[in-house]
Amino acid sequence: MSEVLIVGSVAYDGLKTPYGSAERALGGAATYSSLAASLFAPVRMVGVVGDDFKKADLDMLKRHKINTDLVTHEKGKTFYWKGYYENDMALAHTVKLDLGVFERFNPHITGKARTVPFVFLAAIHPDLQMTVLKQMVKPKFVVLDTRDLWINITKPSLLKVLKKTDLAVVNDQEIRLLTGEMHLMKGARALQKMGPKIVIVKKGEHGAMLFGPGWTFLSPAVPLDYVVDPTGAGDTFAGAFIGYLARAGKVNEQLLKQAVIAGNLVASYTVQGFGTKSIAALNKAKLKKRSVDYHRFASIPKVKI
């Protein structure tokens, strides 16, 4: 069993979807992914919060055995995002964005945290991702997430940090922006030549596609009767994914495939509640039940040709 180090935003979100709303719900990429990873392995979370950050939220993270020593408290406000979704829940509309203390986020990795073998760099500025990597001592497996914003405005920096990552998690729009390839399969192969030997393309309700060296794998998304808030689905996916690998302490084709499925399973809970509420309430028993249903849904029987 290895540890996971996760770097990213910690935020309060104002959320509105066709199914309801929530004000100042605990969110942020590091929060979603740390909660997800903690289902499988010990987590060290790296982030920054303001003096409005609630003790109850910090306690909740600690209860999940997430080490928050490297979540620094600064004078000012915690990152705040306000947004809404219309019927197309794939598209988030931003109403308000207040970076607060996150604007001066400059992660310092100290002590034992520097030797954590599994590292997840959530979608922050690529220069910050690089700063983190430079402080780590021979990480075993580095997973990088990014977003269209960083591809558009900081591509040279992103290309540098991509060279130092083992796996990149992108969506179909991001892979097109990054590689210029319109075709997903070609885009994934182009991205594999830019650094990460392994690429995951998140396809939302259509699941996640994993591109290894010379092979491809698809794990369909869990079919859901209802989705109330898609915020954090991708972060949850990535967190559960790296947590699963860290628990095994190694990486191979079979484990990567299993980890993608674990990512889909855990993410299916996140979207059924507002903010981090349902992922925080998730436990192994519930997850096991959904995993059994999932296997009936997605297991491919042998076909007689």
Next chain:
Amino acid sequence: MSEVLIVGSVAYDGLKTPYGSAERALGGAATYSSLAASLFAPVRMVGVVGDDFKKADLDMLKRHKINTDLVTHEKGKTFYWKGYYENDMALAHTVKLDLGVFERFNPHITGKARTVPFVFLAAIHPDLQMTVLKQMVKPKFVVLDTRDLWINITKPSLLKVLKKTDLAVVNDQEIRLLTGEMHLMKGARALQKMGPKIVIVKKGEHGAMLFGPGWTFLSPAVPLDYVVDPTGAGDTFAGAFIGYLARAGKVNEQLLKQAVIAGNLVASYTVQGFGTKSIAALNKAKLKKRSVDYHRFASIPKVKI
């Protein structure tokens, strides 16, 4: 091993896609689906062609052991469709449509054909689908395809014939039109209450979803490096699907799942050539190879929670 009876259009298509074009390529729903079904079981094809229908095309069908006794030859022209696809290959644009002899198509099922147990009603006018069903003697398993046109203009007729079918094949737009449900899962369950106990939702590049009584299954589409012409993919899928079941001579959860995979595998060939060319050239050896690749791609390993 049972026989399959397939009723639908036989056509010549003028096709244009970003990858090339073909003039008067052999097509039509009955043609695609019969060729696909013939990979697994004996097929009786029901349709109509004009006096421009080439002997070489009829010979090709016969070489595939497709019984064409009920493909009638009428004075006039064979159904002609001319269309093109732009970059979004999911959307066909019609340039010209000449129904020809198909306008007076009135299928007569005679002799032994009336007792064929597996029946595929391709997407023709629901009154014609009903005419066929009324001539059949206790069919064991009836699969129905339809299209937005028939849902929009002949819904009452369609609802009647749906009551007499075992399985309906639809896409996500059609299921919304038919049931008024925006959510796929809810739409499928609503459709199951309208007659067919089993529903397949074709999701194009995202595969096919199978809804049985109380269970759901997804077979991802075969990942393809290139697609040159999507025409006939759905018909090929349905044909291979029912052919697979007919070969087994029975229907159960496991066989239905396998048949959906067979449908996806065979359809993946159709879209890699213009018209029926690649499906006509397909053989078991090629299909077996793709099936092995598919299992590496889509087999879901057990996840340790």
